Amino acid sequence: MAIVTTPRGVGATLLVLLCVCFTAVASQKLRPSAALPRAARSTGRRACGTHQPGPAQEASNRKLEKILEARKAVLRRRRASPGNLYSIAGRPHILVPVKFVVLHDGAKGKATRGQLDKQVAVLNNAFSGSQAAAAGASSPDAKIAFRLESAQWVNDAVNYKKCTKNNMAIQKKYVTSPEQFVYVIVCASEDLGASTLPQDYQERSWKHAIEIATGTLPDGAEEDYNLGDTLVHEMGHYFGLEHTFQGEGCDGKGDFVDDTPVVKRANKRCRVVDSCPNHRGNDMVENFMDYAPDTCMERFTPGQSAHAVTGFGPTRSVLLRQVAGFGQAR
Numbered sequence: 001m002a003i004v005t006t007p008r009g010v011g012a013t014l015l016v017l018l019c020v021c022f023t024a025v026a027s028q029k030l031r032p033s034a035a036l037p038r039a040a041r042s043t044g045r046r047a048c049g050t051h052q053p054g055p056a057q058e059a060s061n062r063k064l065e066k067i068l069e070a071r072k073a074v075l076r077r078r079r080a081s082p083g084n085l086y087s088i089a090g091r092p093h094i095l096v097p098v099k100f101v102v103l104h105d106g107a108k109g110k111a112t113r114g115q116l117d118k119q120v121a122v123l124n125n126a127f128s129g130s131q132a133a134a135a136g137a138s139s140p141d142a143k144i145a146f147r148l149e150s151a152q153w154v155n156d157a158v159n160y161k162k163c164t165k166n167n168m169a170i171q172k173k174y175v176t177s178p179e180q181f182v183y184v185i186v187c188a189s190e191d192l193g194a195s196t197l198p199q200d201y202q203e204r205s206w207k208h209a210i211e212i213a214t215g216t217l218p219d220g221a222e223e224d225y226n227l228g229d230t231l232v233h234e235m236g237h238y239f240g241l242e243h244t245f246q247g248e249g250c251d252g253k254g255d256f257v258d259d260t261p262v263v264k265r266a267n268k269r270c271r272v273v274d275s276c277p278n279h280r281g282n283d284m285v286e287n288f289m290d291y292a293p294d295t296c297m298e299r300f301t302p303g304q305s306a307h308a309v310t311g312f313g314p315t316r317s318v319l320l321r322q323v324a325g326f327g328q329a330r
Contacts, residue, residue, distance in 0.1 A: 048193055048233060048243070048291070094309070094320070096182055097149035098123075101174045102214075103187040105157035109214045111186055113151060118218035120148045122228030123235060126288060127308075132299040137286065139299035142308055144239070149181055163187035164194070167211060175206040179318035182210065182238060184231065189213040192222065193230040195237035198315030210234045227294035236289050236300070239308035240315060244289045250276035259303035260284070266291040 098120060104110035123146045125131040132139035152174070159166050163185060175183045193212040201207045215222030216230035245263040246255040254262070264275035267285045270293055274282045284290070286298045300308075 048191060048237075094144050096144060096146050096319070097180070098146050098184060099149050099181045100151040100184050100186060101170075102151065102153045103156050103160040103163055103170070103185065104153065104214075105160045106155065109160050109186075109188055110153065111214055111217050111220075115217045115219055116148060116151050119228045119231055120146050122218060123232060126229070126232040126298075127235075127300075127305075129299075132286075135298050137298055140302045140305040142300065142305040144308060146182075159187070161188050163211065164190040167194075167209075168207070171209045172206050175209050178206060178208040179204045182235070182319075183208075185209055185211045186214050186217065187211065192216050192225055193234040195234040197237055197242075198240050203316060203318050208238075210238055224293040224295070229288065229294040229297040232288050232297070236304070236308065241289050241300075241304055241308055243291075244284065244287050245291075250279060255289070257301065257303040257307055259301045260287065260289075263290070268292065270296040 100116050102109075102111050102116075122131070125134075126139075127142045127144045127146075129139040129141045154174075159170055163170055164187075167185070170185060170187075171183070174185070189211050191211075191213070193210065193216065195210040196208050198208075210231065212230050212234060213222060214220060216225050216228070218226065218228040220226040241257070242255040243266065244255055244260050245266045247253040250262055250264050254260075261281045261284050262276040262279035263283050267273065267275075267283055268291045270285065272282060273285065276283075284299075284301075285292045286296050287304075288297050288300055289304065290297075
């Protein structure tokens with residue numbers, strides 16, 4: 001979200017994790033201009049444990065933005081190794097390996113391999129723009145793709161139930177190579193999900209990981225949030241994207257992305273809304289970086305997509321070199 005002073009435009013491009021309208025079929029997504037039936041509702045549970053940056057972090061973000069702009073030109077000139085890429089519709093993608101650690105209490109919370117496979121498919125559909133296209137909308141192809149590198153099931157009743165409280169101990173034990181893989185801890189999280197931002201720690205730190213509630217996986221038990229979009233949202237954070245409502249208010253500092261709309265507060269319902277009428281465009285409730293239910297989420301903006309890709313350079317440089325052939329990981 002970037003603050004703008006131009007007149008409101010009907011066709012303004014918005015980049016927020018916001019909500020699209022429901023249809024009678026709950027799994028189908030409609031464009032936000034459609035009327036919302038009364039049946040369309042949300043529990044309003046959407047919560048993300050990713051911390052909100054303070055003044056020091058915001059200053060760091062502005063510095064990072066300058067680095068990213070310089071990095072964009074470099075990335076365009078580099079050619080990734082074909083062996084570390086695969087193609088979606090003939091277009092090469094950076095292939096990111098994901099390791100799942102599934103904490104469970106016997107049968108309780110024991111996600112299946114099939115759910116993890118579906119979750120990775122949701123990630124690929126979201127970052128490639130296919131999810132939006134299926135709903136008749138538009139989202140850029142970020143050229144970031146994911147593969148399920150491994151899955152580990154850990155029968156640990158205590159840490160399954162208290163994973164948010166014990167997250168540092170859990171990550172220190174299981175996050176062994178964060179510069180080579182993205183680690184996703186699946187458990188009874190107090191939030192739907194949480195992630196570190198790339199600038200929070202050194203790239204090799206075991207503190208880098210994503211946590212999601214088991215029920216948010218595809219076919220999970222979390223009502224309104226069981227289509228897999230929670231991990232899409234948290235993966236956005238992992239690559240440096242912030243909430244579209246960052247700064248809380250129509251005149252806040254925003255999310256450092258120019259083409260996302262100005263949003264006053266998090267959107268937790270699937271509805272058409274303009275929370276900042278003095279700025280152009282409606283809230284983009286269908287954006288992955290807002291708080292809407294999964295049935296509403298479907299797109300990133302071009303600015304978000306570019307931010308995520310270029311963020312690999314200064315903040316995920318070892319991972320980039322490994323997965324995209326930019327030299328050897330040290």
